Amino acid sequence: MIEFIEIIFTAGFWAATIRIACPLILATIGEVLCERAGVLNLGIEGIMSIGAMVGWMTVFLGADLYTGILAALIIGGLFGLLHSIFTVYLGASQHVTGIGITMLASSLGFFCFKLILPASTTPPKIKPFQPIDIPFLSELPFLGPAFFQHTSFTYLAILVVIFAFWLMNSTPLGLSIKMAGENPMALEAQGIDVFLVRTIAVVVGSALMAVGGAYLTLSAFDAFYFGMINGRGWIAIALVIFASWKPERALLGALLFAGLDAYQVRAQQLAGAIVPYQFFLMLPFLLSIVAMVIAAKRTRYPKALLIPFRRGERH
Amino acid sequence: MIKFRLEERAKSPYWLIILSPFIAILVAIILAGILIVLAGANPFESYYQLIIGAFGSKNSFAETLARATPIILTGLAASIAFRAKFWNIGAEGQLYFGALATTFFGTGLVVLPSILMIPFMFIMGALAGGLLLLPLVLLKLYYKVDEVVTTLLLNFVVVLLVSYLLEGPWKDPMSLGWPQGKSVIDEGVLPQILSKTRLHLGFIISIFFAFSVWFILSKTVIGYRIKSVGLNAAAASHAGVPIFKTVLIVALLSGGMAGMAGVTETAGLKGYLTLDLSPGFGYAGIAVAMLANLNPIGVIFSGVFLASIYVGADAMSRAMNVPTYLADVIVALTVLCILLSLVFVNYKILFFGVKKND
Numbered sequence: 001m002i003e004f005i006e007i008i009f010t011a012g013f014w015a016a017t018i019r020i021a022c023p024l025i026l027a028t029i030g031e032v033l034c035e036r037a038g039v040l041n042l043g044i045e046g047i048m049s050i051g052a053m054v055g056w057m058t059v060f061l062g063a064d065l066y067t068g069i070l071a072a073l074i075i076g077g078l079f080g081l082l083h084s085i086f087t088v089y090l091g092a093s094q095h096v097t098g099i100g101i102t103m104l105a106s107s108l109g110f111f112c113f114k115l116i117l118p119a120s121t122t123p124p125k126i127k128p129f130q131p132i133d134i135p136f137l138s139e140l141p142f143l144g145p146a147f148f149q150h151t152s153f154t155y156l157a158i159l160v161v162i163f164a165f166w167l168m169n170s171t172p173l174g175l176s177i178k179m180a181g182e183n184p185m186a187l188e189a190q191g192i193d194v195f196l197v198r199t200i201a202v203v204v205g206s207a208l209m210a211v212g213g214a215y216l217t218l219s220a221f222d223a224f225y226f227g228m229i230n231g232r233g234w235i236a237i238a239l240v241i242f243a244s245w246k247p248e249r250a251l252l253g254a255l256l257f258a259g260l261d262a263y264q265v266r267a268q269q270l271a272g273a274i275v276p277y278q279f280f281l282m283l284p285f286l287l288s289i290v291a292m293v294i295a296a297k298r299t300r301y302p303k304a305l306l307i308p309f310r311r312g313e314r315h
Numbered sequence: 316m317i318k319f320r321l322e323e324r325a326k327s328p329y330w331l332i333i334l335s336p337f338i339a340i341l342v343a344i345i346l347a348g349i350l351i352v353l354a355g356a357n358p359f360e361s362y363y364q365l366i367i368g369a370f371g372s373k374n375s376f377a378e379t380l381a382r383a384t385p386i387i388l389t390g391l392a393a394s395i396a397f398r399a400k401f402w403n404i405g406a407e408g409q410l411y412f413g414a415l416a417t418t419f420f421g422t423g424l425v426v427l428p429s430i431l432m433i434p435f436m437f438i439m440g441a442l443a444g445g446l447l448l449l450p451l452v453l454l455k456l457y458y459k460v461d462e463v464v465t466t467l468l469l470n471f472v473v474v475l476l477v478s479y480l481l482e483g484p485w486k487d488p489m490s491l492g493w494p495q496g497k498s499v500i501d502e503g504v505l506p507q508i509l510s511k512t513r514l515h516l517g518f519i520i521s522i523f524f525a526f527s528v529w530f531i532l533s534k535t536v537i538g539y540r541i542k543s544v545g546l547n548a549a550a551a552s553h554a555g556v557p558i559f560k561t562v563l564i565v566a567l568l569s570g571g572m573a574g575m576a577g578v579t580e581t582a583g584l585k586g587y588l589t590l591d592l593s594p595g596f597g598y599a600g601i602a603v604a605m606l607a608n609l610n611p612i613g614v615i616f617s618g619v620f621l622a623s624i625y626v627g628a629d630a631m632s633r634a635m636n637v638p639t640y641l642a643d644v645i646v647a648l649t650v651l652c653i654l655l656s657l658v659f660v661n662y663k664i665l666f667f668g669v670k671k672n673d
Contacts, residue, residue, distance in 0.1 A: 107643030
């Protein structure tokens with residue numbers, strides 16, 4: 001039994017937690033941005049998938065890794081723009097638009113992948129981001145290998161999260177975004193374009209989701225597989241609800257979740273002979289549902305979430 | 316900057332309502348045509364190959380209808396649920412649960428003459444699909460847990476459960492190492508309805524259910540309640556519609572339809588359960604339902620249309636060297652174009668003034 005407790009005292013466990021958390025954090029923060037502005041973005045799963053593909057393909061075709069991230073950012077923003085034209089400007093169903101965007105983004109990604117690499121049975125690999133040792137800190141016992149020997153993409157992701165906090169909590173735009181999701185009429189009364197604010201939030205949020213997908217192909221792994229997002233987008237949406245739409249709680253939620261995931265992978269190695277692996281793989285999805293149930297009582301949705309804003313109409 | 320405003324139409328013109336899905340499909344096909352050009356193929360010839368592949372011979376036509384069978388059922392599942400604004404995106408998982416029930420009851424545990432065995436399996440499949448949705452709908456009704464996310468997440472759990480059963484306790488020892496379930500007994504196999512093809516009784520059954528759902532939705536009190544809950548739950552509740560009961564019925568009907576799609580695939584098309592039983596039929600159902608504007612009779616036609624895209628794209632891919640994922644792109648584009656057309660059907664777009672200092 002003691003082995004199951006020892007797991008959390010290994011540096012490898014904490015390093016893996018950070019690695020698993022990164023794409024989730026990016027996607028969850030992206031979804032928080034969209035939903036705080038009043039737009040549910042169910043396109044997340046597909047946007048992560050095409051972000052993973054485009055980021056990887058850009059590097060595979062010869063560009064450097066940072067250009068790969070930029071390419072994912074742009075494709076994510078474009079799908080965010082498409083989402084916002086439908087849901088913000090035209091007021092179409094956010095549920096169905098999101099599902100449609102997920103279908104379009106993932107199938108388009110697969111189509112392009114097959115078009116460029118028609119006959120690849122084993123997915124080709126790229127040289128992904130390499131771990132960087134942060135001077136001095138990386139030499140600390142335990143803490144060094146756990147937290148200070150990650151790839152630059154990982155540190156970049158943490159910077160992005162800090163930027164998102166700053167944007168949401170300390171800028172006029174952040175305040176406008178929150179108002180667009182709570183009381184768009186009041187925002188309009190101040191002479192601010194609700195459509196524009198919502199569009200900015202959805203475009204930036206979707207770009208973050210795509211970068212989260214690209215983390216998988218450029219930093220965590222070195223190849224693109226069909227179905228590699230494997231529900232991470234849906235888990236991110238559950239985390240947003242668990243976090244009550246607060247970015248700092250979303251960060252904690254994603255870390256907690258990633259920790260449990262990293263733990264189950266290691267526990268699986270210990271208990272794999274007794275419990276079939278499929279049950280371990282089910283855990284993230286079941287835990288997400290449990291997290292939503294736990295959060296349900298104190299859940300306070302943004303008031304204008306799912307409600308299209310129409311000029312000259314009163315709600 | 317050009318400013319515009321959407322104004323709800325008091326009454327949408329009929330020609331627009333009828334024409335709009337066709338325009339949406341046309342636009343989707345034109346947009347996908349651009350991708351065909353990018354793939355270096357002639358779009359006209361490619362679409363010709365697609366149509367031939369889907370309808371060109373007795374065999375291909377039968378294959379299209381066979382493929383439409385589960386899609387019609389998952390399309391009905393989405394139609395019922397979306398009418399009540401109950402967002403069941405879990406048809407994929409419910410389909411597999413129905414398939415699990417078919418394997419559990421249909422491979423020797425229960426032996427009945429065909430005339431009883433087939434209805435029995437459909438009932439068990441429907442119950443399984445509904446049962447999977449039951450805890451989620453109760454969570455929604457009691458704790459307001461969002462069903463969109465829970466139904467989506469449960470799809471992954473169910474597929475993993477199927478994987479476990481097929482690699483472990485339910486694996487057919489005769490399958491030479493492939494993870495597949497035992498064969499459905501002869502009494503339970505859905506008979507062919509067109510000789511030398513894969514078209515089976517399930518197609519007729521799915522059409523029967525489309526008419527049944529149409530009857531329930533448009534001719535019964537339950538149907539009226541479902542519609543009113545979807546239009547305005549608060550007002551419906553005020554008018555005495557039992558929301559709790561209605562949403563529960565919606566969930567059971569919706570899950571049941573998707574569960575039966577698992578029965579047609581296991582007992583009809585393949586004869587046994589496999590891990591790749593459904594290449595996303597659950598999600599295709601959403602597209603089918605949207606294309607039919609949630610009308611159950613329309614689901615028959617949109618189901619056959621979508622199936623023809625999938626079947627035809629396989630043939631086109633072989634002939635023209637265009638990746639088969641084009642089919643999924645067309646389906647996704649259709650969903651988005653339908654949404655767009657619904658906006659134009661229900662709203663007038665009024666442009667007002669071009670302001671300089673904006």
